[in-house]
Amino acid sequence: MSGPIVVGVDGSPSSLEAVSVAAREARLRGCALKVVHAFIWPAKHVPPGPVPLGPAGGEVRNAVGRLVAEAVERARSVAPDVEVGNAVVAGEALVVMEAQSRTASLVVVGSRGMGGFAGLLLGSMAVHLTTHGRCPVMVVRGEPDRAGPVLLGVDGSPAGEEAVEFAFEEAGLRGTEAVALHAWTPGSAAAAPPQDPSMPSCALEPGILAAQEPLLAEAVAGRRQRHPDVRVEYTVVRGDAREALIEASRNAGLIVVGSRGRGGFTGLLLGSVSQALLHHAHCPVVVVRGTDARGWGSQGSDTAHRTGNVQ
Structure with missing residues (x-):
């Protein structure tokens, strides 16, 4: 299946490492990279129906913007020649990443997370995606030998x-x-x-x-x-x-x-x-x-x- 490589980010060191690995994969495959952040409002602030990120100068919007910008910058520093897009999606992380997998050639996630993936231990996101995702799923962990087989x-x-x-x-x-x-x-x-x-x-x-x-x-x-x-x-x-x-x-x-x-x-x-x-x-x-x-x-x-x- 053709499509971009999608990487889930939440601001954690693990997800930033996943961005680096995903960027190298996109460079190898000659395809675009899509940085995705899943966003959930605190329960007491959730209004019914679709939700915006808040005012243009709001703290939440700024925090999410910085998080995504850092991930995009990391990707571009690793693979300057790769087209990098981004998406902020309001929704539960498992649902968001499964939906993203429908048009991706590969989904990449880190082994640990926070923020958009809060409370999800290794196995929750990974097992859900490998069970329900629509494309291969890569979980970035360990310290691989890049020249290794x-x-x-x-x-x-x-x-x-x-x-x-x-x-x-x-x-x-x-x-x-x-x-x-x-x-x-x-x-x-x-x-x-x-x-x-x-x-x-x-x-x-x-x-x-x-x-x-x-x-x-x-x-x-x-x-x-x-x-x-x-x-x-x-x-x-x-x-x-x-x-x-x-x-x-x-x-x-x-x-x-x-x-x-x-x-x-x-x-x-x-x-x-x-x-x-x-x-x-x-x-x-x-x-x-x-x-x-x-x-x-x-x-x-x-x-x-x-x-x-x-x-």
Whole structure:
């Protein structure tokens, strides 16, 4: 889906870091950046119907203006050649950012916030967007190695195909390699039938490992043809997918996963593997929902009231 990169800001250091990352992403993709601030009046001052920001010289308007101006300036300092627009939207942050995702190619948010995202701990905004958003969602956290590879969690599920494509495109844009990682446990991984049923489980592990390698290669085969310049490293790990990906993220520039899966991620819906990464990864995390689950590009009503400069 074509569209700007949208970054949510609230004046916190975390959201400003998200602006920097989003600006670099916009520069890589050659697209516009849209800085969005969600604004809610204190409950005792909320009038019925659409609300303005108040008088032109009002304290609230000035504070919001400074917040957004700082974010825009940060973006332009990081990527001077990127077109930067901004929007101040009156509404609850979750609703506002979900609506923004309908026309975005990527939504970027910080891992912690305040102001427009007041009271939302890590997981609230991120999980809501990765569950209901209409485009991939990046949560900026950790201290990534900008030259590090794009780490891809692979489980072979149809739902994960969009994540594979995103990871390869991102690696191509960054000029880095892609590390495709598949994690398995003896209780969940498919294994080749043993020649001797009495064979101890420890002796079966080489066969189990061998059975995982074709799954990993098959999952990325088509993408390698479409992205021949991207070098791919295959990694099969025995262990929990969450722990394996978190550990591997220490040396990554970005980690990409689907919202749900099977195989190495058996039975893990968003809130387990994905949520664990949102809380503990050492680099930014992108969660990509499958096309069948979200209908990217579909247009819906924007329930938030818009004010300010909407680009």
